[in-house]
Amino acid sequence: MHTIDTVSRDPGRHRVLTGDRPTGPLHLGHYFGTLQNRVRLQSLGVELLLVVPDYQVLTDRDVADRPAEHAENLVLDYLAAGVDPDRAVVFTHSAVPALNQLLLPFLSLVSVAELGRNPTVKDEIAHSRRSGVSGLMFTYPVHQAADILFCKADLVPVGQDQLPHLELTRTIARRFNERYGTRVFPEPEALLSAAPLLLGTDGDKMSKSRGNAIPLGATADETARLLRGAKTDTDRHITYDPDRRPEVSSLVLLAALCQDRAPEEVAEEIGHGGAARLKQTVTEAVNEHFRPLRARRAELAGDRGHLRRILRDGNERANAIADTTLAEVRAVMGMV
Known part of the structure; x- marks a missing residue:
């Protein structure tokens, strides 16, 4: 496990992947919990990739509500908080086909029982308020593993409660390497931060979906x-x-x-x-x-075209990385 202090000793050797689901505006909990640290990592010289996992929104709802608009608003919050798009890759999940192709071989490496035990899946099911959940819900942690491993990120910012989820990504990387007899993927380590737990206005955990948060862009x-x-x-x-x-x-x-x-x-x-x-x-x-x-946010919001250009550029850069990784995966699997 790493902290920002340990990463600062040799920041250039690390690649960090993190992101936020496009389900609404980021809030003060996001800022103090993650955004500040992303800007610090970028300032240190760490290679930073920020995924907008728009496909993952479909795991707990039938239709993603205005995903393109929410993706642009995430970029807006990132830029306002200090993320530099010239130094970070900001991209949308759905725009990188090669990334999503990794889902199939990765699913072959885990059992249904392992997916059902995953804390992320169990928590999402508990909060879904549905009588049944889609099959996509069970692939949620594997999709996240693909997000992390497609770029061979070696560090993933998580809280203490998210360590079990990251362990599944490490397991997938290890099993793939063992099955095909070559080290294609690193086993990413946790980048732990002492993120403060800010409660929402109702006393529960501050959350976009619970309507108890103070958005970054609030007046x-x-x-x-x-x-x-x-x-x-x-x-x-x-x-x-x-x-x-x-x-x-x-x-x-x-x-x-x-x-x-x-x-x-x-x-x-x-x-x-x-x-x-x-x-x-x-x-x-x-x-x-x-x-x-x-x-800054209000000024940036006046040019939506700029936000779209940042996403287009980030998508191109992410596709180049994903295509290279998928070609390597197909080669070791004997599918070329």
């Missing part, structure tokens, strides 16, 4: 309105105690992240000011911290 007034409705508790004295007071502590942490301060210091400063003072502090901190990002 100052929208941010204030959303935070006014955030769940707290009845104790007027504000403290930072994530175990006993998760909702209050998440708001304190959000202000602390925006101000680059310790959450305990923020809580002590608010003291007996209660929930009203807490929400005011958080609102001011968020709006001040994200003011430059939101200004």
